[in-house]
Amino acid sequence: MKLLTLNFLTCAIKTCKGSPASFPLHPRDSELEIIETDINLPFLKNILPRLTWDAVRTISTELGLPELPATAPTREDLVEPSSTSEDDAEEVPTQVAKDLHRLLLETCVKEGKLVCGCCEHEYQVKEGVANFLLPGHLV
Amino acid sequence: MAETDAQGQSYEAQHVHSVYEEIASHFSSTRYKPWPIVERFLEERPDGAIGADVGCGNGKYLSINDKVFIVGSDRSTNLVSIAKQHHQHLNTSSLVVADNLSLPHPLHAFDFAISIAVIHHLSTPARRVEAVAAVLELLKGAGGRALIYVWALEQKDSRRGWDEGHEQDVMVPWVMKGKKEKKTGSAKKGRRKGDGEEGYGEAAKEEEQAVAAVQDKTFLRYYHLYRKGELEHDVEEAGGVVVESGYEKDNWWAIARLKDGDGR
Structure with missing residues (x-):
């Protein structure tokens, strides 16, 4: 499961959703893997404003990955200045863009748990897929 | 059809969820062609x-537009595994196993949502409205849009032949072909034909007839067939506004936004 996904996941239990503590879910006992994909600079630039950067930072820190700056990079930070172009396809990604691609789209949780900070419920991740089905008494 | 919420839940576990787990692989092999409205x-x-x-089933809608990011979820672990095999190296999607009435998503965090051929599997009116509400509450107020697609009662020209006035709560067979032996001769190799309900599984019929099947197994799935206007009603009950709606190939569809969302 790509780390980007964690920006759009929270606890499946309804009463947790109103609580700020339920987002983001906390990865625990995680085994990470890198699944390489081609960098797509226009896509990265477009999803950037939709990221909750604090959540990205929190998750990155909890997984023991290098610390991220306090504020999100800007779209300009992702493009080599000399290559800036009307045509997205002409643009060359910076190291910042490459690092972001590696973190959000190539770094995946293969095995482990995702834990809700509100109710402490643990969701299992197996073979790269998180399972959010709840036991009957929690539905 | 169930009457209470608790009955609905266990009814669907037996007549929807466990069936999809069993037929996942065969079902997926018949689900490859996107519907035009969804594609658009x-x-x-x-x-x-x-x-x-x-x-999301086998994930056939995850790769239509590679400029958007989609989190796909399905109740069936087996279907999600199949979807994952197909989309392992796709940058623009991710998959989780989840129930559509207990979705693991933050509220109002999505630009769009789709729910294709799902809500007709809920077995009480209240659970169907709840399922629509669960899709709508994913949407951002500003510009958020959901596309919901359900099987129609009015489909007199389909193989099933249901139409206005017929029973809306039905059990639909899925025939899983047993071991196959090719007849002698020049039977062409083709996609297996599922007993697909939505009208796009017919292509391989002729090839199918050239193959002798043994030990067929029939599974029954519960469906609530939507009559004209019912989907729009459910969207409104769930706190949404229908932006556009219509009928496509034996199905009703609606594009909706939140009531307090803007009209963009």
Whole structure:
């Protein structure tokens, strides 16, 4: 499961959703893997404003990955200045863009748990897929 | 059809969820062609939009538009595994196992959501409205749009032949072919034909007839067939506003937004 996904996941239990503590879910006992994909600079630039950067930072820190700056990079930070172009396809990604691609789209949780900070419920991740089905008494 | 919420839940566990787990592989092999309305909706989303595919099945809608990011979820672990095999190296989607009435998503965090051929599997009116509400509450107020697609009662020209006035709560057989032996001769190799309900599984019929099947197994799935206007009613009950709706190939569809969302 790509780390980007964690920006759009929270606890499946309804009463947790109103609580700020339920987002983001906390990865625990995680085994990470890198699944390489081609960098797509226009896509990265477009999803950037939709990221909750604090959540990205929190998750990155909890997984023991290098610390991220306090504020999100800007779209300009992702493009080599000399290559800036009307045509997205002409643009060359910076190291910042490459690092972001590696973190959000190539770094995946293969095995482990995702834990809700509100109710402490643990969701299992197996073979790269998180399972959010709840036991009957929690539905 | 169930009457209470608790009955509905256990009824669906038996007559929907466990069936999809069993037929996942065969079902997936018959689900490869996207429906035009869904394709159009996905292609019209703005670049970089974030979406949810609630009940994504084998993930056939995850790769239509590679400029948006979609989190797909399905109740069936087996279907999600199949979807994952198909989309392992796709940058623009991710998959989780989840129930559509207990979705693991933050509220109002998505630019769009789709729920294709899912809500007709809920077995009480209240649970269907709840399922629509669960899709709508994913949407951002500003510009958020959901596409919901359900099987229609009015389909007198389909193989099933249901129409206005017929029973709306039905059990639909899925025939899984047993071991196959090719007849002698020049039987062409083709896709297996599922007993697909939505009208796009017919292509391989002739090839199928050239193959002798033994030990067929029939599974029954519960469906609530939507009559004209019913989907729009459910959207409104769930706190949504219908932006556009219509009928496509034996199905009703509606594009909706939140009531307090803007009209963009």
